[in-house]
Amino acid sequence: MxxxxxxxxxxxxxxxxxxxxxxxxxxxxxxxxxxxxxxIKCIFSVRKILGEVVCVSPYRYSGRVRTAIRKFKFRRYKRYSWNFAMEIVKSIEARFPDKKFSAVTYVPLHKYRKNDRGYNQSRLLAAEIGRKLDIPVQEFLRKIKNNSPQHRLKNLKDRVQNVKGVYEAVCRGENRDGTVILCDDIVTSGSTLVECVKMLKKAGFKDILCVTVANTVREVNENK
Ligand SMILES: [Zn+2]
Structure with missing residues (x-):
């Protein structure tokens, strides 16, 4: 709407x-x-994910931003997807003003997890980003294993291991030459995005830009 x-x-x-x-x-x-x-400061952080692929996030995951994201994710404040998506789009335009996007996709939830919660917060963000940028929202990835939630694992090695073989690309016949936006709520170790990017690359996508509402790690290239 x-x-x-x-x-x-x-x-x-x-x-x-x-x-x-x-x-x-x-x-x-x-x-x-x-x-x-x-x-609340917008940090417009750009974080390396894999090779040339980076993740842009408007906020750091702390204080009021953290509380708002948790309400969005766990307490059904779905309407915040619009507010967050507008900040994400601002960050994309600030960091990559000339980039043209062909579609937006999102980190999927396993069907069991989705049934528990009733919605995928990353899909809601993707829908608002797609509407704002006037590009289609496409389900390019599927979660094929119901692994432990990443936030329960503290150590990087476990997080990397936990997402191995968990996602697969399900795209067919789409234009793989344009830049695709891959959306998630937060980026922590980056392991989930790395795994999803790997699958999209394997499926033939040339250029991917990851976006999240917040980045949990302080970066050296952040705006002061
Ligand atoms: Zn306020």
């Missing part, structure tokens, strides 16, 4: 938009309140 349509304005009168980071009511079309706009 187009933000700003008549129907949307009607909905926002009944259910006003709230700031994901503090809960205050905000004007429709704004991603956060004025105070959070001042307090």
């Amino acid at each position: 187009e933000r700003g349509s008549f129907f949307d304005k009607l909905i926002s009168l009944i259910y006003p938009d709230t700031c994901p980071y503090c809960g205050k009511i905000i004007d429709s079309g704004k991603t956060k309140c004025n105070e959070c706009e001042k307090d």
Whole structure:
């Protein structure tokens, strides 16, 4: 749905938009309140994932951003997908103003996990990014093994091992020459994105840009 349509304005009168980071009511079309706009720094981080493939994230995973992402992911605050996606698009445009994208895809959940939660937060982000950039959202990956959640594993070796052979590419007949956006909620060790990028490359995709709402690791190339 187009933000700003008549129907949307009607909905926002009944259910006003709230700031994901503090809960205050905000004007429709704004991603956060004025105070959070001042307090929460966009870092536009660019992190190396695999070879030339990088991950762009607007935020660091801490404080109010962390709380908002956890509400989005575990407490059904699905509407935050719009606020987060707008910040992701801003980061892409700041870092790669000339890049043209052919599609957006996302890190899939295993069907059992999806049934538990009822939604895939990364897919919701991809849908909003696709709408904003006017590109199709495509399911290029499938999760074929129900592994342990990555956040339960602290050590890098275990995280890398835990995602091996877990994803497969399911794309057929698509244009593989354009740049594809691969979307997830956060990037921690990067192991999940590395594995998904490997599968997309194996399926013939030439250029991939990973995006997440937040990066848990402080990078040397961050904006000050
Ligand atoms: Zn706020």
